[in-house]
Amino acid sequence: xxxxxxxxxxxxxxxxxxxxxxxxxxxxxxxxxxxxxxxxxxxxxxxxxxxxxxxxxxxxxxxxxxxxxxxxxxxxxxxxxxxxxxxxxxxxxxxxxxxxxxxxxxxxxxxxxxxxxxxxxxxxxxxxxxxxxxxxxxxxxxxxxxxxxxxxxxxxxxxxxxxxxxxxxxxxxxxxxxxxxxxxxxxxxxxxxxxxxxxxxxxxxxxxxxxxxxxxxxxxxxxxxxxxxxxxxxxxxxxxxxxxxxxxxxxxxxxxxxxxxxxxxxxxxxxxxxxxxxxxxxxxxxxxxxxxxxxxxxxxxxxxxxxxxxxxxxxxxxxxxxxxxxxxxxxxxxxxxxxxxxxxxxxxxxxxxxxxxxxxxxxxxxxxxxxxxxxxxx
Amino acid sequence: xxxxxxxxxxxxxxxxxxxxxxxxxxxxxxxxxxxxxxxxxxxxxxxxxxxxxxxxxxxxxxxxxxxxxxxxxxxxxxxxxxxxxxxxxxxxxxxxxxxxxxxxxxxxxxxxxxxxxxxxxxxxxxxxxxxxxxxxxxxxxxxxxxxxxxxxxxxxxxxxxxxxxxxxxxxxxxxxxxxxxxxxxxxxxxxxxxxxxxxxxxxxxxxxxxxxxxxxxxxxxxxxxxxxxxxxxxxxxxxxxxxxxxxxxxxxxxxxxxxxxxxxxxxxxxxxxxxxxxxxxxxxxxxxxxxxxxxxxxxxxxxxxxxxxxxxxxxxxxxxxxxxxxxxxxxxxxxxxxxxxxxxxxxxxxxxxxxxxxxxxxxxxxxxxxxxxxxxxxxxxxxxxxxxx
Numbered sequence: 001x002x003x004x005x006x007x008x009x010x011x012x013x014x015x016x017x018x019x020x021x022x023x024x025x026x027x028x029x030x031x032x033x034x035x036x037x038x039x040x041x042x043x044x045x046x047x048x049x050x051x052x053x054x055x056x057x058x059x060x061x062x063x064x065x066x067x068x069x070x071x072x073x074x075x076x077x078x079x080x081x082x083x084x085x086x087x088x089x090x091x092x093x094x095x096x097x098x099x100x101x102x103x104x105x106x107x108x109x110x111x112x113x114x115x116x117x118x119x120x121x122x123x124x125x126x127x128x129x130x131x132x133x134x135x136x137x138x139x140x141x142x143x144x145x146x147x148x149x150x151x152x153x154x155x156x157x158x159x160x161x162x163x164x165x166x167x168x169x170x171x172x173x174x175x176x177x178x179x180x181x182x183x184x185x186x187x188x189x190x191x192x193x194x195x196x197x198x199x200x201x202x203x204x205x206x207x208x209x210x211x212x213x214x215x216x217x218x219x220x221x222x223x224x225x226x227x228x229x230x231x232x233x234x235x236x237x238x239x240x241x242x243x244x245x246x247x248x249x250x251x252x253x254x255x256x257x258x259x260x261x262x263x264x265x266x267x268x269x270x271x272x273x274x275x276x277x278x279x280x281x282x283x284x285x286x287x288x289x290x291x292x293x294x295x296x297x298x299x300x301x302x303x304x305x306x307x308x309x310x311x312x313x314x315x316x317x318x319x320x321x322x323x324x325x326x327x328x329x330x331x332x333x334x335x336x337x338x339x340x341x342x343x344x345x346x347x348x349x350x351x352x353x354x355x356x357x358x359x360x361x362x363x364x365x366x367x368x369x370x371x372x373x374x375x376x377x378x
Numbered sequence: 379x380x381x382x383x384x385x386x387x388x389x390x391x392x393x394x395x396x397x398x399x400x401x402x403x404x405x406x407x408x409x410x411x412x413x414x415x416x417x418x419x420x421x422x423x424x425x426x427x428x429x430x431x432x433x434x435x436x437x438x439x440x441x442x443x444x445x446x447x448x449x450x451x452x453x454x455x456x457x458x459x460x461x462x463x464x465x466x467x468x469x470x471x472x473x474x475x476x477x478x479x480x481x482x483x484x485x486x487x488x489x490x491x492x493x494x495x496x497x498x499x500x501x502x503x504x505x506x507x508x509x510x511x512x513x514x515x516x517x518x519x520x521x522x523x524x525x526x527x528x529x530x531x532x533x534x535x536x537x538x539x540x541x542x543x544x545x546x547x548x549x550x551x552x553x554x555x556x557x558x559x560x561x562x563x564x565x566x567x568x569x570x571x572x573x574x575x576x577x578x579x580x581x582x583x584x585x586x587x588x589x590x591x592x593x594x595x596x597x598x599x600x601x602x603x604x605x606x607x608x609x610x611x612x613x614x615x616x617x618x619x620x621x622x623x624x625x626x627x628x629x630x631x632x633x634x635x636x637x638x639x640x641x642x643x644x645x646x647x648x649x650x651x652x653x654x655x656x657x658x659x660x661x662x663x664x665x666x667x668x669x670x671x672x673x674x675x676x677x678x679x680x681x682x683x684x685x686x687x688x689x690x691x692x693x694x695x696x697x698x699x700x701x702x703x704x705x706x707x708x709x710x711x712x713x714x715x716x717x718x719x720x721x722x723x724x725x726x727x728x729x730x731x732x733x734x735x736x737x738x739x740x741x742x743x744x745x746x747x748x749x750x751x752x753x754x755x756x757x758x759x760x761x762x763x764x765x766x767x
Contacts, residue, residue, distance in 0.1 A: 047751020
């Protein structure tokens with residue numbers, strides 16, 4: 001398949017793998033964080049770690065839109081969904097995320113009208129087709145998905161729709177990266193920068209990471225060769241003593257981002273003073289709410305949202321996993337109490353969550369790969 | 379802002395966790411990373427072998443998706459209530475002794491939406507699905523029943539179309555529909571037309587097939603490109619605004635199976651890949667026979683249209699339903715024979731050896747990715763959910 005297979009070429013991967021190994025200084029450990037959950041997914045789905053020397057470790061970051069939604073927000077959404085005449089609409093990813101009283105799937109089974117959509121524009125369609133209902137879209141995601149929510153709000157305004165609103169949970173990536181850089185318990189050598197977020201915000205916002213923290217960033221695409229090449233670029237920077245922002249994903253990411261997308265976000269949404277992130281706690285200026293001008297589309301104003309904060313279960317270590325302090329399997333309840341079937345933490349729900357990716361794809365001892373794949377071949 | 383504690387189900391899950399793991403050695407922080415990881419992997423393996431329990435208070439769509447939630451429901455509710463040696467293997471059909479004859483019995487219900495789709499309709503599916511469940515047990519499908527649940531207001535013209543299509547499918551598969559039932563429910567209580575078929579087949583060969591018989595060294599073969607049916611249905615629902623020239627692969631497999639068993643008596647197990655796709659069957663093999671399974675992504679046939687749609691949606695064709703594809707476990711020495719037999723039949727021209735049964739970690743399916751890495755292939759909980767970005 002064109003535009004896919006050329007980015008999954010095993011021969012090129014072997015060549016890059018050798019170049020990475022050649023750059024490793026003996027005795028030195030390298031730790032790179034892939035910020036974006038999409039990268040985590042790619043890494044596990046393609047078994048990319050097989051190509052890395054033991055001294056190069058990947059640490060999974062906070063960039064999984066579903067994973068960072070705190071329990072209280074899920075409860076708020078369930079509360080909205082349970083109101084008279086409400087149809088709640090949501091991306092599929094969100095359907096299994098547990099609130100304190102179960103997930104959207106559970107609420108749906110109990111009779112609440114919750115529908116899975118592929119785009120917020122599908123929610124608009126549902127609103128048009130159900131004029132006697134109030135349709136709410138559960139908006140989640142980083143700057144990647146915010147523009148489509150923004151466009152949907154603007155379209156709803158242009159059409160004069162009276163029965164559509166969004167429950168805005170959009171978050172922004174830079175404050176989360178900053179929180180990680182300021183976290184005392186983690187030592188990183190560099191970042192694999194989030195590709196799709198950067199299509200919107202560009203590469204400039206990362207400059208402080210190199211300038212103030214002295215860490216290199218390579219904005220990366222989502223195919224396995226993209227990631228491998230980005231790791232090589234990071235290793236090259238380290239070996240040459242540089243810390244710069246580089247763009248491996250230039251085929252998609254413009255250096256200055258997408259001004260049109262940024263403009264529509266700015267027109268419809270504004271920064272919240274603070275927002276709770278699952279596991280990371282409250283981070284100031286890290287999330288978006290609907291601007292006053294579009295208040296009639298803001299579910300938080302239209303409905304009475306309880307806004308009760310729900311503490312994460314004590315045993316759940318999603319916060320440490322999201323910050324990259326713990327590997328998924330180092331969490332106390334990983335794979336025993338917390339599984340994809342009965343997730344306690346959000347990291348176990350989304351395919352982009354580090355725990356789900358490890359459980360579904362990577363639940364194996366990499367040191368025994370050779371034994372597994374070669375050992376018993378007839 | 380007040381803070382609440384999360385609900386009871388989490389505490390229950392944690393209490394059970396403590397009960398089972400209170401004697402676990404704490405993972406050594408100082409130890410070798412891979413040793414600590416191995417401890418956790420062993421613990422997970424133990425947890426996965428525990429008796430499954432349904433935690434949900436109500437049935438969710440995941441329980442019908444053919445993945446982990448379906449397995450849990452079947453084992454925790456139905457197997458628990460009905461347990462007997464004939465049911466226990468949980469194969470596609472039960473093998474029974476009726477007088478001097480050995481027969482296979484199976485049943486399946488069909489609720490597909492839309493009822494008519496490129497390459498078939500619910501009627502054809504209802505015949506082929508049950509014929510295939512019998513065929514993969516090694517029996518020759520003979521007689522079917524047909525039960526209809528119809529919604530008030532359903533067009534008779536559509537029902538005629540479905541009945542004709544069932545007649546043609548039964549003729550093609552060489553089976554007779556010999557008994558039936560009709561119920562009508564009020565508008566809104568069903569979605570047009572649901573069909574249940576049950577089927578009886580007769581064993582003409584002295585064989586017992588079953589995934590529990592798989593042994594290290596066996597080859598695993600699929601009879602053709604995977605995922606056609608599932609992707610066709612997803613696109614036919616018209617919610618995705620993707621168009622592709624695709625048809626359901628619904629087909630009766632009894633002819634293909636007969637040809638295969640004639641030439642390769644070393645076949646140990648057959649399954650038709652329906653809900654949950656090929657990945658689910660591979661997991662059933664690994665779990666039932668307590669063996670490892672290793673497959674190679676490069677060798678798994680997938681049509682470019684199916685791969686393209688699956689890539690766009692972020693789902694894996696390995697989990698997408700087929701309705702006319704066999705998964706074969708055969709003695710490694712007879713792999714070539716089996717492959718040749720499948721390829722000699724029109725429904726098996728693109729058959730391919732996708733991997734082997736191994737003595738690797740028992741219960742796990744490993745995949746050598748096209749990229750050259752390794753990962754496991756687990757059961758999905760429910761339906762594959764499209765990713766958001």
